Amino acid sequence: MKPMETAARTAPIYDTAALQREDSLHYLHPFTDHKALAAQGARIIVRGEGIYVWDSEGLRILDGMSGLWCVNVGYGRKELADAAYRQMMELPFYNSFFNTANVPAIKLASALVKVAPPHFEHVFYTGSGSEGNDTVVRMVRRYWDIEGQPQRKIIISRHNAYHGSTVAGASLSGMKGMHAQGDLPIPNIVHIEQPYHFENGHGLPIDEYGIVAARRLEERILELGPERVAAFIGEPVQGAGGVIIPPPTYWPEIQRICDRYGVLLASDEVICGFGRLGHWFGAQYMGIRPDLITFAKGVSSGYIPLGGVLVGDRVARTLIDKGGEFHHGFTYSGHPVACAVALENLAIIEREHLVDKVREDTGPYLKQQFEALADHPLVGLAESCGLVAGLVLVKNKRPVETFAEELAVGMICRGYMFRNGVIMRAVGDRMIIAPPLVISRAQIDEMIGLIRRCLDQTRQDLKSRGWI
Numbered sequence: 001m002k003p004m005e006t007a008a009r010t011a012p013i014y015d016t017a018a019l020q021r022e023d024s025l026h027y028l029h030p031f032t033d034h035k036a037l038a039a040q041g042a043r044i045i046v047r048g049e050g051i052y053v054w055d056s057e058g059l060r061i062l063d064g065m066s067g068l069w070c071v072n073v074g075y076g077r078k079e080l081a082d083a084a085y086r087q088m089m090e091l092p093f094y095n096s097f098f099n100t101a102n103v104p105a106i107k108l109a110s111a112l113v114k115v116a117p118p119h120f121e122h123v124f125y126t127g128s129g130s131e132g133n134d135t136v137v138r139m140v141r142r143y144w145d146i147e148g149q150p151q152r153k154i155i156i157s158r159h160n161a162y163h164g165s166t167v168a169g170a171s172l173s174g175m176k177g178m179h180a181q182g183d184l185p186i187p188n189i190v191h192i193e194q195p196y197h198f199e200n201g202h203g204l205p206i207d208e209y210g211i212v213a214a215r216r217l218e219e220r221i222l223e224l225g226p227e228r229v230a231a232f233i234g235e236p237v238q239g240a241g242g243v244i245i246p247p248p249t250y251w252p253e254i255q256r257i258c259d260r261y262g263v264l265l266a267s268d269e270v271i272c273g274f275g276r277l278g279h280w281f282g283a284q285y286m287g288i289r290p291d292l293i294t295f296a297k298g299v300s301s302g303y304i305p306l307g308g309v310l311v312g313d314r315v316a317r318t319l320i321d322k323g324g325e326f327h328h329g330f331t332y333s334g335h336p337v338a339c340a341v342a343l344e345n346l347a348i349i350e351r352e353h354l355v356d357k358v359r360e361d362t363g364p365y366l367k368q369q370f371e372a373l374a375d376h377p378l379v380g381l382a383e384s385c386g387l388v389a390g391l392v393l394v395k396n397k398r399p400v401e402t403f404a405e406e407l408a409v410g411m412i413c414r415g416y417m418f419r420n421g422v423i424m425r426a427v428g429d430r431m432i433i434a435p436p437l438v439i440s441r442a443q444i445d446e447m448i449g450l451i452r453r454c455l456d457q458t459r460q461d462l463k464s465r466g467w468i
C-alpha cells in the first residue's frame with residue numbers, strides 16, 4: 001500500500017540517484033548497515049529553515065527530532081553563521097594548552113556558569129558529548145585519586161542508557177548491541193535497571209516504582225562495597241533509549257543514595273540541557289544537585305560541534321587546589337569558533353525566552369496534545385516532558401500486548417512518518433520526538449495531525465499484514 005503524499009513538495013534540485021550512488025561508494029555512516037543502505041539509498045537532506053528541513057527531492061519535512069536532539073533554536077539562524085564568520089576571520093583556532101586561552105572560550109565559560117545551578121563555577125570543553133563523558137570518567141577517577149581513595153573506580157550507569165560511542169562512552173551506555181561489538185564495557189563500569197515503569201513496573205503505582213528503581217542503585221553500591229564506587233551517571237530523561245521519563249520519585253531518591261555513600265553524581269545533559277525540559281538543565285527539573293553535568297548538542301544548537309563538562313565545586317576544588325596537572329584534553333577543547341557560536345546561541349535562547357516558553361507554554365501544550373494520542377487504538381502509552389515525548393505502539397491496549405520485536409513495527413511506522421513529511425524516531429516500538437524549542441502551538445498542532453495520520457496508516461498496514 002502506498003500512502004498519499006500530502007506534504008509540501010517543490011521540484012527536485014539535486015540528482016538524488018547520483019548522490020545516493022556516490023554516498024554508498026565512499027561514505028561510512030554512523031550506526032548503519034551499509035549493505036541495507038546501499039540497496040535503499042540514503043535520504044539526503046539539503047536545506048533547513050525554522051523547524052523544517054527539505055530533502056533532495058524537494059519534500060518539506062517537519063523535523064520532530066531537531067536534527068538529532070540538537071537544533072534547539074531551529075534552522076537558518078543568520079546570527080549563528082555571522083558569529084562563526086566573524087570569529088573565523090578574527091582567530092579561527094588557537095589551542096588552550098600550555099597556559100593560553102582565547103576570548104570566546106573565556107566568555108562562554110562565564111555565560112555557562114551563569115545559567116548553571118549555583119554550585120557550578122567551572123567548565124571543561126570537549127568536541128562532543130562522548131568526549132564529555134570520557135572526561136567524566138577521567139575526572140571522577142582523578143578526583144578520588146587526589147582524595148586518597150584510589151580504590152573508588154566503579155562508575156554505575158543504567159541499562160538502555162546512551163552516553164556516547166567512544167570506548168568509555170559506549171561502556172557507560174547500556175546498549176547490548178554496542179557492548180557486543182568490541183569487548184565492552186571496559187572494567188569497572190556496571191549497569192543497573194532503567195526506571196521504565198511501562199516495562200519494569202509490574203503493576204506498582206508509579207511513585208512506588210520510582211523508589212524501587214532508585215534502590216537498585218543502593219543495592220548495587222552495597223553489593224560492590226561503597227568504598228569502591230566512584231560515581232553514578234544518568235540522563236535526567238533517557239533520550240536515545242526511547243524517551244524514558246522516570247517517575248517523579250526516582251531522581252530525589254538517587255540523590256539521597258549518592259549523598260549517603262559519598263558517591264559522585266553525574267547528570268548527562270547532552271539532550272536535556274539548554275531548555276529541552278523547560279529549565280536550563282534537566283537536573284533543575286528533577287530537583288537534584290549533580291557534581292558534574294555533561295553537555296553538547298543544544299549548547300551550539302548543533303550548528304558546530306561542541307561539548308563539555310560543567311564541574312561542580314566539590315570536584316573543581318579538589319582538582320584545582322590539590323590536583324596539579326590533569327593529564328587530559330583535546331585539540332579542540334575551547335575551540336574559538338565553536339565557543340563564539342555557542343555564545344550567540346545562548347544569547348538567542350535568552351533573547352527569545354525559549355526556556356520559559358518551553359516550561360510555561362509549548363511544553364504543557366505539547367503534553368496536552370501528545371498525550372491525547374493515547375486514545376489511538378495502536379497507542380499503549382503516550383507521555384511527554386518539556387519538549388521530549390514518546391509513545392508505545394501496541395497490539396492490544398487492554399490488557400497490554402506488545403508486538404514481537406522482530407516485526408519491527410516501529411520502523412514501519414517511521415516509514416510513514418517520513419513519507420508524510422514529519423520526522424519521528426523509532427526506538428523499538430517507541431516512537432519519539434524532540435522538536436526544536438522554537439516550535440509554535442500551531443506547528444505542534446500540525447505535527448500532531450501528521451503523527452495521527454501516520455498512526456492510522458500504520459494501523460491499516462498492520463491490519464493488511466494480518467498482524468492486528
Ligand code: PXG
Nearest residue numbers: 128129130162163164239240268270271296
Ligand atoms: N550523552 C547523551 C545523553 C546523548 O544523547 C551523547 C552523550 C554523545 O554525544 P556525541 O556528541 O558524542 O554524539 C549523546 C548523543 C539517537 C542518538 O539514536 C542519540 C545521540 C547520538 C546518536 C544517536 O537518538 N545522542
